[in-house]
Amino acid sequence: MKDYKFCLSAYKNEYTRILRVLTKKYQDGKVPENKMEDFDREAQKSAIHIAITKALQVFPNEPVAELWSAIYRAHLFRKSGISDLDTINKVISADQSWKKSSGHAFEEMVKELASLALDGTDVKVILQRDLNMLITANELANEPRDISWLREQIKANIFDLYCILSIDGKKYCFGCVQAKTSIRDRVTRNREPSIHAMQSFFWSIVFVLDGDFLRLPKFVSMINGGSEEFRENGWHGMYVLSAKDEHDRIYPLTMNFDIFKSHALQAAEQWQKRRQWFDRNWKAD
Numbered sequence: 001m002k003d004y005k006f007c008l009s010a011y012k013n014e015y016t017r018i019l020r021v022l023t024k025k026y027q028d029g030k031v032p033e034n035k036m037e038d039f040d041r042e043a044q045k046s047a048i049h050i051a052i053t054k055a056l057q058v059f060p061n062e063p064v065a066e067l068w069s070a071i072y073r074a075h076l077f078r079k080s081g082i083s084d085l086d087t088i089n090k091v092i093s094a095d096q097s098w099k100k101s102s103g104h105a106f107e108e109m110v111k112e113l114a115s116l117a118l119d120g121t122d123v124k125v126i127l128q129r130d131l132n133m134l135i136t137a138n139e140l141a142n143e144p145r146d147i148s149w150l151r152e153q154i155k156a157n158i159f160d161l162y163c164i165l166s167i168d169g170k171k172y173c174f175g176c177v178q179a180k181t182s183i184r185d186r187v188t189r190n191r192e193p194s195i196h197a198m199q200s201f202f203w204s205i206v207f208v209l210d211g212d213f214l215r216l217p218k219f220v221s222m223i224n225g226g227s228e229e230f231r232e233n234g235w236h237g238m239y240v241l242s243a244k245d246e247h248d249r250i251y252p253l254t255m256n257f258d259i260f261k262s263h264a265l266q267a268a269e270q271w272q273k274r275r276q277w278f279d280r281n282w283k284a285d
Contacts, residue, residue, distance in 0.1 A: 003059050007070040010054045012078065015047035034216050044075065102181055107160045110179045110207050114161075114264075117257035122166045123268050125177065128154055131162045134171060141170035149200055158193045163203060165268045174271035175203035175264070182210045187222055191234035198280040203267040204236050207253070211240035214250065224248040233280055237263060249283065 022039040023031050031039065048071055055067040077083045082091070107127065114125040126134075132154050134140045135147060142150070150173060153159055163175025176197040178190055183206065190206065197204035213219045221227035223238050224247070233249055239260055243252040251259050263284035270278050 003055065003062055003067060004070040004073060006058060007051050007055050007067065008074040008077065010051040011047045011071055011074040014050040015043045015078065018043040018046045044078075048075065099181075103179075106181045106207075106209060107179045110177075111161055113255060113257050114260060117261040118264060121261075121265060123264050124164050124166075125161050125264075126164055127161055128157070128159060131164075131173060134164075134173075139171060141167075141172050146173065146200075153193070153197075159197075163264060163268070165272065167272065172272075173202075174268055175205065177204075178206040180206065180208055183208050183213065187213070187219060191222055194235045195280065198236065201271070201275050201278045203264075203271060203278070205263075206235050206238050208238060208240045209242065211243040211250075214240065214243065214247075220247065220250065223250055236267070236280070236282060237284065 019039060022042060023036075051071045051074065052064075052067060055062075055071070056064070059067060073083070073085055073088070076088050080088070080091075082088050111125050111127060118124055131140075131150065135151065135154075140147060140150075150162075153176065159176040160179040161177035162173050163177060165172045165174050176194070178194065180186070180190070183190060194204040194206065214223075217227070218229070221230040222234050225231055225233040226248075235249065238250050239253040240250060241253050241255075243250060246252060251263075253260060266284045267278075267282075270282060
């Protein structure tokens with residue numbers, strides 16, 4: 001208990017000190033929201049570092065893992081106001097369960113709505129397990145190089161859905177789809193596989209339920225490119241159920257999926273007829 005109280009105090013004091021320094025220039029106390037988020041991350045990073053350093057000096061015989069756990073509890077207490085670790089663990093477990101179940105449910109919803117929109121066309125959207133079944137049954141007509149690459153994506157569980165084009169009774173995979181209820185915390189690691197898909201001449205898109213993170217220019221640039229840090233686009237398109245305005249490759253999506261249908265049919269035609277030019281620069285009309 002002594003180590004927890006010490007870590008709580010060290011963490012809290014350092015967090016408060018750093019935050020005060022970072023926000024000092026805003027005399028009126030009105031810190032822009034995006035700046036405040038940056039300041040919060042910087043302050044908590046410093047608080048963790050200082051707290052563990054001091055704890056190791058004061059409790060040299062305590063296992064490092066226990067001290068680290070004490071700082072973790074201090075951090076959770078600051079963020080949630082809950083100090084009981086059992087309660088915190090139950091909340092975390094419930095949250096993880098929700099994220100997993102809701103994520104799969106969102107994938108199914110996207111598949112169903114996309115299928116309704118594409119009904120009557122030669123294009124359909126399928127789940128990853130359905131693509132795996134097509135490959136296993138030798139029912140996918142892509143070239144061996146494509147199939148080898150797709151197997152790797154399935155094995156690593158990279159994409160959630162895939163776009164299939166039927167030509168003369170044969171099925172071809174032409175698109176890789178990510179479907180995320182929230183992408184903010186994972187946007188960096190989701191972006192890299194998308195870039196690889198575009199480099200392999202597949203249509204690469206992402207559906208997002210919560211587009212709140214798009215208020216920050218950094219994330220917009222990660223999708224559209226055009227910034228010093230992110231010069232090129234990370235996806236061919238992002239379809240957002242909570243966005244209102246179109247912004248280059250970011251498209252607001254209504255429940256009829258009309259804009260997605262239009263883009264999917266354009267992408268299918270490009271993949272079929274001009275695949276050698278189907279790189280990351282391609283953009284639907």
